[in-house]
Amino acid sequence: MNIALIAHDKKKEDIIRFAKEYHSILSKHQLFATGTTGMRIADEADLKVTRFQSGPLGGDQQIGAKIANEEMHMVIFFRDPLTAQPHEPDISALLRLCDVHQIPVATNLAMADIMIRALDHKDFEWKDIIEQNR
Numbered sequence: 760m761n762i763a764l765i766a767h768d769k770k771k772e773d774i775i776r777f778a779k780e781y782h783s784i785l786s787k788h789q790l791f792a793t794g795t796t797g798m799r800i801a802d803e804a805d806l807k808v809t810r811f812q813s814g815p816l817g818g819d820q821q822i823g824a825k826i827a828n829e830e831m832h833m834v835i836f837f838r839d840p841l842t843a844q845p846h847e848p849d850i851s852a853l854l855r856l857c858d859v860h861q862i863p864v865a866t867n868l869a870m871a872d873i874m875i876r877a878l879d880h881k882d883f884e885w886k887d888i889i890e891q892n893r
């Protein structure tokens with residue numbers, strides 16, 4: 760599965776801890792990330808990550824393009840809901856595309872925890888349901 764990992768600055772420590780905790784599961788998949796998040800995950804959690812631009816420079820949009828092309832299967836995006844972001848429209852667009860394309864998206868640690876465990880148990884029947892409806 761192709762999995763996108765993204766975190767706003769105040770959530771970077773959380774995503775590093777998450778990546779370390781679930782290293783054994785994440786390492787079985789193809790990981791993608793926005794620039795700074797990806798650099799830190801690669802360096803600090805020792806995972807192979809394909810990096811896009813930093814979020815404010817278009818990274819969210821690049822991940823959005825992968826979703827639009829059906830090339831991204833899961834998004835883990837630790838948003839900071841308490842800090843204004845200069846690229847807020849890009850963030851909204853990315854989350855909207857997840858809904859358009861039925862891509863599971865976790866926007867906080869609690870949901871990411873549930874989602875990654877479901878991934879490990881192969882609890883992803885929604886994919887079959889979607890395929891049947893195409």
Ligand SMILES: O=C(CO)COP(=O)(O)O
Binds near residue numbers: 768795813815818850
């Ligand atoms: O801003 C971001 C997502 O909206 C994240 O970008 P970075 O990973 O480059 O910090």
